[in-house]
Amino acid sequence: MILGRIRTVLDDGGGMGRAGQLRKPELSAAHQELNAALHRLHLLAGRPSLSEVARVLKGAGISRSTIHDAFCSQRLPKWKVIDALVEVLSSQAPGGRPEEDQKVLHEVWLRAAQESDEQEALGAQAVVSQREVEIHPLLLQRALLPHAIPQLDGVEIAIRYLPATDLHRSGGDWFDAIPLPGPTVALVAGDVMGSSILSIALMGQLRSALNALVQLGLPPHEALNRLSEQAQRLHGDQLATCVCAIYDSGTHILAVSNAGHVPPVVLHPDGVSYALDIPSGAPIGVAADACETVTFQMVPGTTLFFLTDGLVSSPTMDIGDGIVQLTASLSGAHTTAGSKAPPLEDLIDVPLQALIQEHLHDDAVLLAARLS
Known part of the structure; x- marks a missing residue:
């Protein structure tokens, strides 16, 4: 599985940041773990271009820009995107086991989603503390509920x-x-x-x-x-x-x-x-x-x-x-x-x-x- 195999793969001396290659964003703990697994899996799969991956995932409605964001954006990707990327990249990697890798990474993704929610809540609380403004409970609650039927x-x-x-x-x-x-x-x-x-x-x-x-x-x-x-x-x-x-x-x-x-x-x-x-x-x-x-x-x-x-x-x-x-x-x-x-x-x-x-x-x- 990825999280076992990637620890045996040496980093390439910062090569992820060179032109034409994928840069790693600064992320929270679980999101960083998820992102690192994607980058290592991309390496194990032979570094296919994002255009190649996008052609494979065209039928799933996942664009090249969405794939790029999954690797390089600070925004947590949807599970649908991670799931599809793991299936494609793990199947191309030597000894890849897509189903096992997907199972492991969806646990990591859930923790990253939880961290993202907590960071948003803490960020909102910090803004309120700095401005010494009282948040009206009803306004906050309505903001967190679905906005449309x-x-x-x-x-x-x-x-x-x-x-x-x-x-x-x-x-x-x-x-x-x-x-x-x-x-x-x-x-x-x-x-x-x-x-x-x-x-x-x-x-x-x-x-x-x-x-x-x-x-x-x-x-x-x-x-x-x-x-x-x-x-x-x-x-x-x-x-x-x-x-x-x-x-x-x-x-x-x-x-x-x-x-x-x-x-x-x-x-x-x-x-x-x-x-x-x-x-x-x-x-x-x-x-x-x-x-x-x-x-x-x-x-x-x-x-x-x-x-x-x-x-x-x-x-x-x-x-x-x-x-x-x-x-x-x-x-x-x-x-x-x-x-x-x-x-x-x-x-x-x-x-x-x-x-x-x-x-x-x-x-x-x-x-x-x-x-x-």
């Missing part, structure tokens, strides 16, 4: 984020809808415990890490277990909850795993609504092997609702009662609409009107996904 094959999405009435109580609630290869999509809702700038910063890191993990093709429980392991290592006793689902619109199979979060709610095309019966798991940061995946055969036209506890709990209402009210409001809306399902943008507001009182004690997320 993605267009997904086989799934229609609607999203609502509601801040707490006391804006300084806004914490680490997040959501995500992530397109994956083929007719699949990942749907996520999560909540970092606590209401502070640190909770919001951690939310941004967990969201980025989970996005990367599901895009590696990991099933929901493995993605959540890996996320919990990272949280334990990097954030000590800071905890979070999260539910992660992957839906395949070709087979209509939904795979779900839960890490101590509120379960998703289902609205069937016939108007029946209920919370999915899934193991609750342990919160993120407690254990690295506590989550499991459960699969369901979904009926086209079903709508799923991913939420955080701020929607269904308050000082005067527990989560169980809140979920009962939510499911009743959805069934009632279906009955009122008759045989035709109400538009998703209208339907998502129904539980909000039923549950949200004048004072919202905690921030809340609601993501609705209508399956085709």
